[in-house]
Amino acid sequence: DQQVKQNSPSLSVQEGRISILNCDYTNSMFDYFLWYKKYPAEGPTFLISISSIKDKNEDGRFTVFLNKSAKHLSLHIVPSQPGDSAVYFCAASAVYNAGNMLTFGGGTRLMVKP
Amino acid sequence: GAGVSQSPSNKVTEKGKDVELRCDPISGHTALYWYRQRLGQGLEFLIYFQGNSAPDKSGLPSDRFSAERTGESVSTLTIQRTQQEDSAVYLCASSPPWGTSGYTFGSGTRLTVV
Numbered sequence: 001d002q003q004v005k006q007n008s009p010s011l012s013v014q015e016g017r018i019s020i021l022n023c024d025y026t027n028s029m030f031d032y033f034l035w036y037k038k039y040p041a042e043g044p045t046f047l048i049s050i051s052s053i054k055d056k057n058e059d060g061r062f063t064v065f066l067n068k069s070a071k072h073l074s075l076h077i078v079p080s081q082p083g084d085s086a087v088y089f090c091a092a093s094a095v096y097n098a099g100n101m102l103t104f105g106g107g108t109r110l111m112v113k114p
Numbered sequence: 115g116a117g118v119s120q121s122p123s124n125k126v127t128e129k130g131k132d133v134e135l136r137c138d139p140i141s142g143h144t145a146l147y148w149y150r151q152r153l154g155q156g157l158e159f160l161i162y163f164q165g166n167s168a169p170d171k172s173g174l175p176s177d178r179f180s181a182e183r184t185g186e187s188v189s190t191l192t193i194q195r196t197q198q199e200d201s202a203v204y205l206c207a208s209s210p211p212w213g214t215s216g217y218t219f220g221s222g223t224r225l226t227v228v
Contacts, residue, residue: 006156034216036216036219041221041222041224042221042222043118043205043207043219043220043221043222044157044205044217044219045219046216046217046218049216089156089157091216101162101170102216102217103159104149104156104157104159105156106155106156107156107157
């Protein structure tokens with residue numbers, strides 16, 4: 001049973017426009033959420049996170065929104081740049097888990113066209 | 115070291131041979147994780163080490179897979195009698211014991227079984 005799902009395997013966006021990547025989760029114990037970005041031949045790198053006590057966290061062009069009642073989070077990238085083209089993974093954890101055990105979604109491949 | 119180091123970066127092996135993959139975590143990170151990513155797939159959890167506790171092996175796909183960790187440092191993932199379906203990128207990550215900083219991933223080992 002996939003506890004974290006990214007239903008869109010790919011997304012194509014024009015440079016300068018907004019990219020919206022979505023993620024749904026089923027485990028109500030999850031209270032911390034992260035987004036990772038992965039380029040080919042590299043490991044995933046941390047991008048942005050949000051705690052369940054917030055519904056929005058912003059870092060430059062990247063904003064993560066959390067809707068706890070819907071068990072849904074999204075990553076907005078504005079404006080999108082060609083260098084943002086990568087695979088994006090959302091991940092979730094429950095603070096009570098020692099070692100920050102993360103459960104990952106399947107990833108969404110973002111392609112930003114110049 | 116400054117980051118998580120994995121070796122080798124690439125490994126091509128013949129079906130039926132054993133392989134050993136190595137991970138050097140960030141110093142002070144007590145938690146260590148192994149994931150794999152098959153072509154076009156998401157991150158699949160394999161095994162998790164936390165300090166001196168018994169590892170969580172719930173993600174290992176078969177008894178051909180095993181992993182060890184020496185104290186809170188190096189870990190090795192061993193795959194015996196490799197099969198073609200074992201071909202994947204094997205990713206190692208480490209994290210502090212508590213907190214919300216998420217994982218730091220290595221660049222992975224790309225394993226190809228021919």
